[in-house]
Amino acid sequence: MTLHFRSIEEVGTERIHRLLDLTEHMAAVGRRPNPKVPALRGKTVCNLFFEDSTRTRMSFDLAAKRLSADTMTLAVSSSSVNKGESLRDTVETLDAMGVDAFVVRHRTSGVPWQVASWTPAAVVNAGDGWHAHPTQALLDAYTIRHRRGLTNDFSGIRVAIVGDIRHSRVARSTTEILQLLGAEVIHVAPRTLLPPTSDVATTTHLDDVISEVDVLYMLRMQRERMGAGIVPDGGEYSRRFALDERRAAALRSDALLMHPGPMNRGVEMMVDPTELQQSTILDQVTNGIAARMAVLFDLLGSGGIEE
C-alpha cells in the first residue's frame, strides 16, 4: 500500500505526532546557512494544481527543492483540462514520466483520492474543495506548539475558528488536528456558514469568546458569498465577525492570532495584523515550508537530512 497524506483523519494520531516532531527538525534545517539537504535526491515531485494557489504551490515547490527532489509543476484551471484530456489522462500521462509523489490541489473534494486510484505514486493533498488541507493543519498545529512551547499535548488550549467554516477545508483539517492533539475548538459563524451538521461547539457571538481564547483563527471570507443569499451584504459580516480594533484590544496578550492567507483586508481583517504582537501569520508561512518538507520526507525519504 502506497502511503499518502490526504487528510488528518486518514493519517492518524501516531503519524501526526511524528510529523510534528519532524517539522521541528525541518524548521531547524531551514535555519542553517545552507538549508538544502540531499534527502530526496533522485525523487520527482509533481505539483498538480487545478486551482489558483500561488502561495501553497510555491511553498510545496520550495519544500521539495530544499530536500533536493526534482520538481515539475502543472498549474491549470480545471476548465482548460476539460477541453481536452480528462483528469485521469493527465495523471496517467504524468505518471508515465516517472513521478514519486503528486501534490494535488483541486476545487472539488475528493480529487486526491481519485488521483491515488490512477497512479502508484504517493499523493499529498494540497487542498481539495471544502474538504481537507492537511499540510495547512500541520503547519498550524506546529505554529501553536512552537509559539506556546508545547509538547504534542494541546490539552487546555482553547481555539476559536471564525468565519466561513462551511466552505473551508482549512477549518475542517485544522479543527481535526487540534482536536486530535487535545485542544478545545469552537466555531464562530452564522448558521449559513456552518456545515449542515457538526459536533464542534459553535457560537455566533465572537465577543463572548474573544477574550478567553488561546488562539483566534480568522478564516478568509470570500466577497462573493456576501449578497448571494448566504450572508447579507453591506458590512454586516464585518461588524459581527471581523477582527477590528476593539476586538483586537480584547485579545489576551499571550494569545495567538492566526490566518491561513490570503487575507481579505476590510472584510475579516479590519486591523493591520503586522502591528499586533499576537499575530503568527508570517510564522505560519515560514513553518509551512518545514511542515511540507516533513510530509514529503515522511512519504519518500530514505536518505538522511544531515549536512
Next chain:
Amino acid sequence: MMNKEAVLFAGGLVVDESGERHFDVRVRDGLVVETGSDLAAGDEERVDISGCILAPGFVDLHTHLREPGMPEAETIETGSRAAALGGYTAVVAMPNTDPTQDCVEVVEFVSKRGREIGLCDVRPSGSITIGRAGAQLTPFADLAAVGVHLFTDDGSGVQDEGLMRRALEYAGELGVVLAQHCEVASLTAGAVMHEGECCSHLGLPGWPSLAEELMVHRDIELSRLTGSPVHLLHLSTARSVELVRGAKADGLPVTAEATPHHISLTDERLSSFDTRYKVNPPLRTMADIEAVKAGLLDGTIDAIATDHAPHPSAAKDRPLDEAPPGMLGLETALGVARAHLDCSWQHLIGALSWRPARIAGLSDRHGRPVSEGEPANLVVIDPDPDWQVDPSALASRSRNTPYIGIDLKSRVRHTMFEGRMVVRDGIATA
C-alpha cells in the same frame, strides 16, 4: 429473429400473483399451453429447473437506455441484453435521450429499435414537457396513441406547480400516468450527495431530504385535487415513504417505486470519493433504508425499479461535481433485492413483476399468471447462489456498478421473452 421455441420447464416452483405451486410448465408458439404436475415431454425441449422458481418476467419502470444520443454509455441493444440477463421481459425507457422522447418520431424510433432487437419489450416513456425544459407540455394524446403510458421529465422534477396541475388535469382523461422525479431544484443547486453528517464531514454540497419530500407532498396534493394518478419515482427518504403511506390510506391514485441502491447503500459510501456512488436522488442514511424497505414490505411502495443509468468511464472518471449521477441496476436488481428484503418470493416477485406491469400499462402481456393461454414472458430464478458482480462480465456497455465486492443473493438462470429463451443458464442467447 429467433424462432419461438417449444419448451417444457420441469421440476420448478411456479410463483405468480395467485400463489405458489410445484407445476411443470409447457410453452409453445409464444404461449403457456399447459401447466400441471409431472407433465410428459412431447417433442419439445425438456428444461430441468428443479430447485428453481419460475415466475412472470420482471418489468422495470425505470431504465435509461441512452439511445438515441449516448451510444458510448448504452444502446437499446446492450440495455435490452442487460435487462434480459436481469430477468426483465419489459422495460420502460426513460425519455432523457438526445433528442428527448417528447415527440412521436423519437418514441417510435425507440419502440421500433426495441422490437428489432427483440430481447425484451422496450416501452418508451414520454417527457411531460418539451425537451424536459419544464415549460411546454408534450402531445400526450399523440404519444399515447403510439403506446406511451408513462410520462416523466425524469432527471429533473417539474418545478412549476401550475404547469404540473394542468399536466395532471390534461392527462387524466387520457388514462396515462405522470411520473415524477421529486426534487425541488432550488434546494439542491450544486448538490453531490445526501445532506447530513457525511456531507458535512466530506465538504461536499448536500441534497437535503426535504427537496424530495416537498415535491412528494405537492404531487400527492395535486393528485387529490385533480383525481389523476401520480407515480413517484425512486423514493429515497423515510418521510417520503410516510407521505405516500398517508396518501394511500386516503385512497388517492398514488403509486411509488424504490431502487435497489436505496435499500442497500448509504451515503457513507461516498467517503471513498468514488463517483460510482453518486446518484440522483442520492444514497441516504440507514434510517432511510429501513423506512424504504418497510414501505416495500407493506406495499406502500409498489415496485422495485432499477433507475439503470449507464455512464462511460470517461464520464465517471471526473471530479465528483462534474461526474454525472447514476449507476447500473438491471443485472443486479434481483440479487440486491433478495439480499436486502426479508419477504416471501411472491411479495418480492410482485414488486419486480406484476405490480410495476400495472403501473406501466403493460399488464396485458407482462406480470401475468403462469397459466394456459398466457404470453410466455417468464423468468427462472435460482434462489441459492451467493455471488458478486464482475463488472467486466456485464452486458451493459458501461461499468458503473456500485456493487463490486458486495454479496448478492439469487440469480436469473433463464429468461423467456415471447416464448423465446433469450437467456439460457445465465448467458444471453443473442
